[in-house]
Structure formats: structure tokens, C-alpha cells
Amino acid sequence: MIEFTSSFGSLDPNDAAPYYRDPTHKEILIVTNKPLDGKPSETATAGTSWHSDRTYTLRPTKASFLLCKEKPSVGGDTIFSNMYKAYETLSRPFQEFLDKLEAIHDVSLIKGLDKRxxxxxxxMKKLNPPVIHKVIQTHPETGRKCLFVGQRIRSFVGMTEAESAPILSFLNQHAVSLEFTYRHNWSLNDLMMWDNRCTMHIAVPNYDKSQIRYMLRTALLGEEIGRRFEETAKAEVSMEKELAAVS
Ligand SMILES: O=C(O)CCC(=O)C(=O)O
Ligand SMILES: [Fe+2]
Structure with missing residues (x-):
């Protein structure tokens, strides 16, 4: 898997989430409900809310690869959604409003952390302080605009959580409208690869948990985009102080 997937670009050594790596290959993350060393797996619920990979870092993943090594007899699907379509189907005034918005992505919003x-x-939280990304991104290769949202966003920059919540909720619902999605029902040894910059995905826990689902994942490092939230907050505080001093 490492040999094949590294032919597409530099593999992510998974420094942002070092605990869930294959012990002998840092490029491989294990996503499974299979107990490890007699303990319940901590990645059993990984990816079970809509997201793009590593948006809680300054280098969101460029592309991800998922290989199915063991699967339940029924279910355990993964769904993908097209973020170009999500953007293009919004009205012009709303697109213009979103063009100026930036979102705060927070690792602590990953679903199932309470079970780890x-x-x-x-x-993980210390390694990955909150970061800011534009809500509308222009894909660096296609030049097309797409929506860049997901369920790991806390709020929009400069807006309260109460103001952000209804917009965020609408966007996250709209972005995964059924007509924008593809649902993959895994066969053993399927390898899925996706462009993480213009899609979101979700692992569907629709299977009998007494059966094993065992997936291996590698990913290509993305470009550095966005900025740290803390730095922005500090800059805002010092600007407020300056303004207070002159007024
Ligand atoms: O297990 C899956 O279907 C997807 C998990 C996930 O989000 C990922 O590997 O990035
Ligand atoms: Fe994922």
C-alpha cells in the first residue's frame, strides 16, 4: 500500500494523530473495531461524522486512500459528497456572503473522542490547536470553487457561536444532499482514493459490531493553507488595545 500510494505524492507520516498508526509503518493509520492488545479499538468510531481529513491542521490532506482488509457481512459503508456541487447549487447572494467567511476548525469536535x-x-488537542480555513476554497488544480465545511467547525471567525450555528447547520446539511453523494459498499481488498480538497466523507456504522471491519489508510500531505486561530485572537486583542489607546 505504501509503495503504490506514495507514487501519487508525499505520504503523511500522521504526526497530527500519532497514536493510531500501524506500529511499524507511520504512514499507515488503522481504522478498525478490532480489539488491539486485548483492549477495545479506539478507532472504531473514526470518521463517523461528515468531514474532510485533517482540516484541523494547517495542511489538510490532499488525497486519502482506504484499503478494506476485513469487512462485516452487511454494511460498514463509506459515503462521499461532492463539494463542487455543494457550492455551485447555492444562490449567488449566498455564495457572495460565504466568500468572505472563514471557519474555526477544532480537533476536539471529532466524533467519538469521549470513547478514546x-x-x-x-x-491530540495540544498537538492540533484550532486553525482557520476559508469556507470557500478554490481547488489548486481545477480552479473550481468548492465548499469547505464539515462537522469539525466550531464557529465562523468574528461571529458568535449562536450566529454561526444555524448557517453551519444549513451548510453541513446542504453539502451532503443525497444527489451530491456516492455510497461505497466495500468488497474485500477494495482500495478507494479520493481528492480530499473537494469532497467530504463519512463512515457509516451500519453493521453488526460483533463482526470485524479493518481498514488501512494512507494519505498525501496537502498544501499549507489557513492560519492558527490563537495568532488571530492575539492580533485582535492587541488591535483592540491599540484602538482603545487612541480613542
Ligand atoms: O472508515 C471509513 O469508512 C472512513 C474513515 C475515515 O474517515 C478515514 O479513514 O479518513
Ligand atoms: Fe476521514
Missing amino acids: DPEKVAA
């Missing part, structure tokens, strides 16, 4: 080892979760 609290020490690892605390370390």
Missing part, C-alpha cells in the same frame, strides 16, 4: 483514551485525546 483521555490522555491521548489531550495530547
Whole structure:
């Protein structure tokens, strides 16, 4: 898997989420409900809310690869949604409004963190302080605009959580309208690859949990985009102080 997928670009060594790597290959993440060392797997619920990979970092993933090594007899699907369509089907005035918006992406909003080892979760949060990304991105290769949202966004920059929530909720619902999606029902040894910059995906936990689902994942490092939230917050505070000083 490493040999094949690295032929597309530089593989992510998974420094943002080091605990869920294959012990001997840091490029491989294991997504499974299979107990590891006699303990329940911490990645059993990985990816079970709509997201693009690593948007909580300054280098969201360029492309991801998922290989199915064991599967339940029924279900355990993955759904993908087209973020070009999500953008293009919005009205012009709303597109213009969104063009100026930036979102705060927060690792602590990953679904199922409450079921993982609290020490690892605390370390993950420390490794990945909140970051800011534009809500509308222009794909660097196609030049097309797409929506860049998901369920790991806390709020929009400069707006309160109360103001952000209804817009965010609408966007996250609209972005995954059934007509924009493809649902993959896995066969053993299928390898799916997706452009993470213009899609979202979700793992559907629609299977018998007494059966094993075992997936291997590699990913291509993306371009550095966005900026740290803390730096912005500090800059805003010092600007407020300056303004207070002159007024
Ligand atoms: O297990 C899946 O179907 C997807 C998990 C996921 O979000 C990922 O590997 O990036
Ligand atoms: Fe994912």
C-alpha cells in the first residue's frame, strides 16, 4: 500500500494523530473495531461524522486512500459528497456572503473522542490547536470553487457561536444532499482514493459490531493553507488595545 500510494505524492507520516498508526509503518493509520492488545479499538468510531481529513491542521490532506482488509457481512459503508456541487447549487447572494467567511476548525469536535483514551485525546488537542480555513476554497488544480465545511467547525471567525450555528447547520446539511453523494459498499481488498480538497466523507456504522471491519489508510500531505486561530485572537486583542489607546 505504501509503495503504490506514495507514487501519487508525499505520504503523511500522521504526526497530527500519532497514536493510531500501524506500529511499524507511520504512514499507515488503522481504522478498525478490532480489539488491539486485548483492549477495545479506539478507532472504531473514526470518521463517523461528515468531514474532510485533517482540516484541523494547517495542511489538510490532499488525497486519502482506504484499503478494506476485513469487512462485516452487511454494511460498514463509506459515503462521499461532492463539494463542487455543494457550492455551485447555492444562490449567488449566498455564495457572495460565504466568500468572505472563514471557519474555526477544532480537533476536539471529532466524533467519538469521549470513547478514546483521555490522555491521548489531550495530547491530540495540544498537538492540533484550532486553525482557520476559508469556507470557500478554490481547488489548486481545477480552479473550481468548492465548499469547505464539515462537522469539525466550531464557529465562523468574528461571529458568535449562536450566529454561526444555524448557517453551519444549513451548510453541513446542504453539502451532503443525497444527489451530491456516492455510497461505497466495500468488497474485500477494495482500495478507494479520493481528492480530499473537494469532497467530504463519512463512515457509516451500519453493521453488526460483533463482526470485524479493518481498514488501512494512507494519505498525501496537502498544501499549507489557513492560519492558527490563537495568532488571530492575539492580533485582535492587541488591535483592540491599540484602538482603545487612541480613542
Ligand atoms: O472508515 C471509513 O469508512 C472512513 C474513515 C475515515 O474517515 C478515514 O479513514 O479518513
Ligand atoms: Fe476521514
